[in-house]
Amino acid sequence: MKLKLYADRMSQPVRAVIIFCKKNGIDFEEIRVDIAKRQHLTPEYAEINPMKQLPAIVDGRFKLFESHAILVYLASSFPGVADHWYPADVFKRSKIHSVLDWHHSNLRRGPTTIVRNTVLAPVLGRPLNPEAAAEGEKFLSASLSKIESIWLKGNGRFLLGGNQPSIADLSLVCDIMQLELLGETERNRFLGPYKEVQQWIENTRNATNPHFDEVHKILMKAREKLQNLRLKGANNEGGESDMKRTLHSRI
Amino acid sequence: MPDRMSQPSRAVIFFCKVNGIDYEEIKVHISKGQHLTPEFAEINPMKQLPAIADGRFKLFESHAILIYLACAFPGVADHWYPADVFKRSKIHSVLDWHHSNLRRGAAPYVFNTTIAPILGRPLNPQVAAEAEIILSSSLSKLESFWLKGNGRFLLGGNQPSIADLSLVCELMQLEVLDEKDRTRLLGPHKKVQQWIENTRNATSPHFDEVHRVIMLAKERQQHQRLKAAKNEGGSNMKRPLVSRM
Numbered sequence: 001m002k003l004k005l006y007a008d009r010m011s012q013p014v015r016a017v018i019i020f021c022k023k024n025g026i027d028f029e030e031i032r033v034d035i036a037k038r039q040h041l042t043p044e045y046a047e048i049n050p051m052k053q054l055p056a057i058v059d060g061r062f063k064l065f066e067s068h069a070i071l072v073y074l075a076s077s078f079p080g081v082a083d084h085w086y087p088a089d090v091f092k093r094s095k096i097h098s099v100l101d102w103h104h105s106n107l108r109r110g111p112t113t114i115v116r117n118t119v120l121a122p123v124l125g126r127p128l129n130p131e132a133a134a135e136g137e138k139f140l141s142a143s144l145s146k147i148e149s150i151w152l153k154g155n156g157r158f159l160l161g162g163n164q165p166s167i168a169d170l171s172l173v174c175d176i177m178q179l180e181l182l183g184e185t186e187r188n189r190f191l192g193p194y195k196e197v198q199q200w201i202e203n204t205r206n207a208t209n210p211h212f213d214e215v216h217k218i219l220m221k222a223r224e225k226l227q228n229l230r231l232k233g234a235n236n237e238g239g240e241s242d243m244k245r246t247l248h249s250r251i
Numbered sequence: 252m253p254d255r256m257s258q259p260s261r262a263v264i265f266f267c268k269v270n271g272i273d274y275e276e277i278k279v280h281i282s283k284g285q286h287l288t289p290e291f292a293e294i295n296p297m298k299q300l301p302a303i304a305d306g307r308f309k310l311f312e313s314h315a316i317l318i319y320l321a322c323a324f325p326g327v328a329d330h331w332y333p334a335d336v337f338k339r340s341k342i343h344s345v346l347d348w349h350h351s352n353l354r355r356g357a358a359p360y361v362f363n364t365t366i367a368p369i370l371g372r373p374l375n376p377q378v379a380a381e382a383e384i385i386l387s388s389s390l391s392k393l394e395s396f397w398l399k400g401n402g403r404f405l406l407g408g409n410q411p412s413i414a415d416l417s418l419v420c421e422l423m424q425l426e427v428l429d430e431k432d433r434t435r436l437l438g439p440h441k442k443v444q445q446w447i448e449n450t451r452n453a454t455s456p457h458f459d460e461v462h463r464v465i466m467l468a469k470e471r472q473q474h475q476r477l478k479a480a481k482n483e484g485g486s487n488m489k490r491p492l493v494s495r496m
Contacts, residue, residue: 050392050395050396051392051396062337062340064340064341064344065344066343066344066348068343068347069340069341069343069344069347070340072343073336073340073343076336076339076340077336090319090322090323091308094308094310094315094316094318094319094322095310097312097314097315097318097319098310098311098312098315100315101312101313101314101315101350102297102312104347104350104351105350108351146296146297149296150296150297
């Protein structure tokens with residue numbers, strides 16, 4: 001029985017799991033659960049994940065949620081996954097756990113919060129909330145600074161001085177990619193000061209292409225549509241319901 | 252490097268004591284700002300507790316530390332961090348959930364209703380109110396999902412894992428709250444209360460020893476509240492002093 005992955009590619013942790021599977025030749029069935037259409041809130045989906053979040057996997061009768069737990073499970077259970085993704089060495093592995101845990105309370109609280117309270121708010125049926133977005137910006141800036149100076153310290157191309165990517169690189173880079181939705185100017189405002197971070201994102205992309213670009217296509221399309229709708233909105237003052245309708249039909 | 256007022260520090264100390272892992276406890280007092288010194292930054296550049304140094308190997312983030320200790324030290328029983336990939340994955344799942352849920356609710360709630368003044372910071376009722384929503388929701392999920400079934404511990408287990416230690420230590424922080432708040436939050440959740448008791452029994456006498464600092468803080472808080480009530484005219488003199496534990 002094929003692995004089932006419940007996914008919406010607009011979600012950063014979902015993308016990390018998809019890229020990992022594709023890069024490692026793990027065969028899976030991607031089952032679309034559309035967050036904008038609130039499909040993650042249905043009783044059917046609650047059977048899969050009672051926390052009503054994405055991603056979740058079902059492997060035979062084994063169900064699992066929380067993207068880091070999923071990445072570790074896949075790295076541990078599927079043959080042919082190269083060691084660098086989740087090393088057997090207890091010291092290297094512990095450092096990966098350390099950055100993955102740090103991520104939850106730090107970087108993860110950045111891009112999502114900004115995007116949900118600004119550009120994606122109308123799509124998600126939420127009010128714009130500049131205050132919440134500002135909180136997200138604080139987390140983002142502090143986190144990028146720590147990644148630049150601590151996690152990317154040394155000469156490695158990846159986190160923790162590694163020369164090959166681990167599941168931690170995938171998880172964190174996918175999160176930062178969410179900033180693409182803000183458009184180039186805003187994205188550059190955030191990432192501009194951090195040269196190591198920018199290089200690391202590029203390194204991760206190169207190490208996992210063509211899958212990285214393929215999986216992020218949806219984000220780039222969404223960004224274009226959001227920009228077009230903002231322009232239209234500025235012209236007609238029509239805006240929000242148009243944005244929601246268009247994005248529903250095309251994503 | 253712990254401060255026993257820190258929930259994740261307690262979980263690590265607890266684990267070491269229960270498993271006979273020999274360690275040197277180097278106190279880093281958060282209330283004195285010792286975690287913010289350049290010396291401590293050499294140990295953990297994130298300036299948080301706990302952190303360990305095992306030979307030349309340094310590590311921070313309590314879950315990563317618990318996993319490292321379970322894997323690296325001989326004699327740690329399997330139930331703490333099972334070798335079985337399915338059981339282990341479920342433990343990762345609840346530990347990860349914890350960060351964005353129980354911890355995200357409990358820690359700011361307790362801080363902004365009770366602990367802040369001890370550290371010379373102001374209470375923030377708005378943050379406390381938002382955190383309370385997350386905390387209540389997390390307690391409900393513990394009751395209805397993570398403690399589903401007949402097991403005495405999380406995930407239907409009959410022996411504790413590192414997940415039980417981590418989450419119970421978080422909940423023990425609620426001991427310093429005003430009794431009526433603690434009752435209001437925990438009261439509806441019978442399984443949660445039983446699970447805390449199960450964890451305490453499974454790890455005696457270390458549980459009480461490790462939590463002594465919290466129980467002392469609880470007593471001090473209760474005295475402060477009584478004093479404040481007396482100064483306001485003594486309307487609340489019948490507040491119970493006996494520990495619920």
